[in-house]
Amino acid sequence: MQAATGPGIDDRGWTEWIATNLLRGCSTDSMLQGMVRAGLGADPALAAIQRVADDPIFTAALRARRRHQKLLSVVGNMQSVWAADPRYAEIPRHQAIDAADFLARYVHAFRPAVLTGHARAWPALRNWRLDRLAARFGEELIEVQDGRNDDPRFEENSVAHKRPMRFGEFLAYAERTAWDNNAYLTANNGLLRQARFAGLLDDVGELPPLADRAALASAAHLWIGPAGTKTPLHHDTCMLFHTQIVGSKRWRLVSPLEWERMYNHNHVFSPVDLDAPDHQRYPDIAATRVLEAVIHPGETLFLPLGWWHQVCALEPSVSISYTGLTIPNRFEYVDPAMP
Structure with missing residues (x-):
């Protein structure tokens, strides 16, 4: 049951609190105890609970909740x-796989895979080393996410963390830093769409x-950062390939059918940290099956x-992700957050 808070029994917040906990299946007695502990009288609290339970709007919400639970049972059984x-x-892991086999075994079957053969000969594995990028583009201004250490929701607030920096300065930081998540060149930098970096x-081969x-x-x-840079748990809205160029990254993955255990209340984000899960705050995560893979230079997830997925760079890292496929790759997801 959610904690009971609110100024008065007729407050709209109390009505929502009662409805939410009724939809969760909480008993009248447990709710009543919480409301009394919050300073409300037992009789008016009980009357408020009954008023919500008898409201036809709540009946409609309860019917929708039952349909939602049926859907969860379907995907849970799957x-x-x-x-x-x-x-x-x-x-x-596949050194080589043809398109028809890949489509059937991984795209249509919704299964991750690591491809180890096609990128081994990419010129990028030589030309995108940090020192070579610095020599080639060091004076160029880029946009990085900065100040991430001070914001537990840094990815959700990524726009607020944008900061211009000389590419050479950022590359020196990425190479010399032992373990840090404070600054990261992430997917939303748009660097590869700028003419000066075209x-x-x-250097991208097969x-x-x-x-x-x-x-x-x-x-x-393009993604570049020091060891310790982290992408928090979330899901994307399309399929993608992610090729590692410099260093290694650890990927932790969870099936989309386990959505209910991800505590996803905002867009595509989860507050759960798979590296150090808080089982007291997020108890359902204990039942989640987590897959793991370390992706090395020349390999593609x-x-x-x-x-x-949640991703962590184990070394100074350069990688590239790409979402352009020869099959449809645009999908719509409803934001679970209230408007």
Whole structure:
């Protein structure tokens, strides 16, 4: 049951609190005890609970809640069958795979995979080393996320953390820093769509199956940061490939069918930290099956649609993600946050 707070029994907040806890299945007695502890009289508190329970608007909400629970039971049962596979926690690795096989086994089956062969010969593995990028573009101004250490919701507030910096200065920070999440060049920097950096895409060689070369310039994103840079738990709204160029990253992944355990109350974000889960605050996370893969230079992770993921750079890191596919890759997700 949620904590009871509010100034008075007729306050709108109390009505919402009562309705929320009734929808969660809380008993009248437990709610009444909470309201009395908050300083409300027992009789008016009980009358308020009854008033909400008898309201036809609440009846409609309860019916919608039951339909929501049915949907959760459907996807929960699907996840149980899926996870019963003894190899469920393994993320397959392929040196080579043809497009038809990849489409059937990973895209249509919603399964992650690591591709190890196609990017091994990319010129980027040589040309995107931090010292070479600094020599080539060091005086250019870029936009990074900065001040992330002081904001636990830094990714949700990413726009507020944008700061201009000389590329060479940022690359020196990324190379010399032992372990830090304070500054990161992330996907929303738009660097690869700027004419002065367009030549970087010439260093991208063979693409994985179903990746669209014609869409690379408009759908590729560069990531650079020191060891310790972190992308918090969230899901994307499309499928993507993520190729590691310098250093290694650890990916932790959770099936989209486990959405209810992600405490997703805002857009695509979860407050859960899979590296150090708070089981007292987020108890449902204890039942979640977490998959893990470390992606090394020249390797590519395929992230299927809707999979939750949390990423951490284990070393100074350069990587590129791209979402342009030869199949439809635009999807709509309802924001769970109240308007």
